Each structure stands twice: as C-alpha cells, then as structure tokens.
Amino acid sequence: QWYQRRVRRESSGINAEYGVTLLCGNLFIAVTTSYSVFVLERFPNDPYLSALAGALDVFFLIFPPYCLGKGCVELTYRYVMKMVYQSMGIHIQGQWIINVLGNLFLPTK
DSSP states (O other), rough: OOHHHHHHHHHHHHHHHHHHHHHHHHHHHHHHHHHHHHHHHTTTTHHHHHHHEEEEEEEEHOOOOHHHHHHHHHHHHHHHHHHHHTTTTTTOTTTHHHHHHHHHHHHOO
C-alpha cells in the first residue's frame, strides 16, 4: 500500500510538470510568432519586410497557438482602430461581421 501511494504521487508530479512545460511552450510560441508577424505587418512600405511577414504568416499556420493569437491580436487591433476613428467622427464597418472575421476563423490562405 505505501508503495502504491508513492508511485501515484510521483507519477502525478511528472504529469503536472509536463503540463506546465507544455503550457509555457505554447504560450511562448503564441506570443513570439503572433507579435513578430504583427510588428512586421506594420511596415507596408518596405517590400522586404512585407514579403517576410507574408512568408512567416504562411509558415506559422502550422502552430495552433499562432492562429489563436493572431485572431485575438487582429480583433483587438480592429477594435482600437474603430474607437480611434469614432473619436474623430468617422464611421467604419463593424469588426464582428463575417467578411472581416472569416479570415480569422477559417484558414483561407
């Protein structure tokens, strides 16, 4: 009985450490990939950076955390830009319509 408790305790500790490692790895991938492409997309006048952002955007689609992070970043960016335009008195299209969100929810590239 005592050895069963010890084995159960040790195996649960290993699983917990694996879960934390997996969580940290996914978080690192999501943050670095999402924001690297986000920053590169803010320079549309530089052809090299635009091409690099496009290539990285296609390559990073193999990472599910990137897809989720990119969708969240784009929604936040669109919301902030809508608030800025509304403060200037300019009305723009809502960010929740399917024409805008279709590319964020479905891999259409």
